[in-house]
Amino acid sequence: MIYESVIEQLSRRGIDSPRLEARMLIAAVKNLEPSQVSRDTELSNQELQRLEQYLQRRLAHEPIDKILGQKEFYKYQFFVSSNVLSPRCDTELLLETVLDLVRKKCFSRVLELGVGSGCVLLSLLKEVEHLEGVGVDISPKALEICAKNAERLAVEKRCQLLCQSWTNTDLIHTISQKFDLVFSNPPYIVSADIHQLEPEVKNFDPLVALDGGKDGLDCYRQIAGFAPELLNDCGYIVLEIGKGQAQDVRTIFESQSFRHINTFKDLSEIERVLVFQKA
Numbered sequence: 001m002i003y004e005s006v007i008e009q010l011s012r013r014g015i016d017s018p019r020l021e022a023r024m025l026i027a028a029v030k031n032l033e034p035s036q037v038s039r040d041t042e043l044s045n046q047e048l049q050r051l052e053q054y055l056q057r058r059l060a061h062e063p064i065d066k067i068l069g070q071k072e073f074y075k076y077q078f079f080v081s082s083n084v085l086s087p088r089c090d091t092e093l094l095l096e097t098v099l100d101l102v103r104k105k106c107f108s109r110v111l112e113l114g115v116g117s118g119c120v121l122l123s124l125l126k127e128v129e130h131l132e133g134v135g136v137d138i139s140p141k142a143l144e145i146c147a148k149n150a151e152r153l154a155v156e157k158r159c160q161l162l163c164q165s166w167t168n169t170d171l172i173h174t175i176s177q178k179f180d181l182v183f184s185n186p187p188y189i190v191s192a193d194i195h196q197l198e199p200e201v202k203n204f205d206p207l208v209a210l211d212g213g214k215d216g217l218d219c220y221r222q223i224a225g226f227a228p229e230l231l232n233d234c235g236y237i238v239l240e241i242g243k244g245q246a247q248d249v250r251t252i253f254e255s256q257s258f259r260h261i262n263t264f265k266d267l268s269e270i271e272r273v274l275v276f277q278k279a
Contacts, residue, residue, distance in 0.1 A: 026051060030043065030047060181236045187212045
């Protein structure tokens with residue numbers, strides 16, 4: 001039975017959730033929902049060939065979302081590729097924190113630094129109809145994916161995308177506007193630790209979205225330096241951070257006259273999201 005065979009091969013390779021992933025792969029080639037796949041599901045020769053291609057890629061530890069070209073985040077499906085960081089469940093906490101602030105404060109304009117696939121910014125725009133957003137990313141290919149997702153969620157008219165590095169001193173002049181809120185999930189992995197990451201991450205996510213420099217804090221220093229010029233008076237900045245980075249990031253932003261407002265922990269009780277306000 002093909003279903004059991006796929007499960008066995010995935011399990012031998014140490015893939016987490018082999019049954020779920022087997023259903024997902026078979027569902028993709030059959031154009032079904034994973035819940036519709038069972039051990040009795042039959043495949044044509046053409047479908048078997050396509051499944052074998054997908055399976056070999058997964059056995060090489062390519063993430064299943066990169067194979068299928070999309071991944072669910074929050075309430076929505078997003079196109080993904082090797083040019084964008086795969087959306088993480090932990091990053092939903094960043095979205096929920098930003099969404100809560102936008103609703104409570106009735107913000108009208110927000111900026112995401114390192115927009116990638118757009119999973120956070122576009123989900124936010126989808127949830128708040130009046131909101132306008134700008135997404136900045138250094139990768140033109142990532143912005144192509146983001147633009148496709150904006151169209152998919154029908155928020156493209158309220159979303160401006162800019163291809164630029166936040167290390168560029170012209171960023172502030174290019175944007176030429178201020179925001180109620182800036183948020184980011186910047187690269188925060190220590191450079192020397194990247195080789196220790198799971199192959200699904202180090203081999204298939206873009207390095208530029210992972211590498212946070214020698215101590216993992218380079219991007220936070222950069223953002224803290226120019227963020228005050230992008231924010232309206234008393235504006236907010238919300239950041240996702242890595243494990244054990246909370247105090248260091250607080251020190252960086254408080255030295256730039258930001259006031260720490262709150263810290264939120266993820267489901268593993270790791271400090272994951274920090275909220276600051278422009279003093």
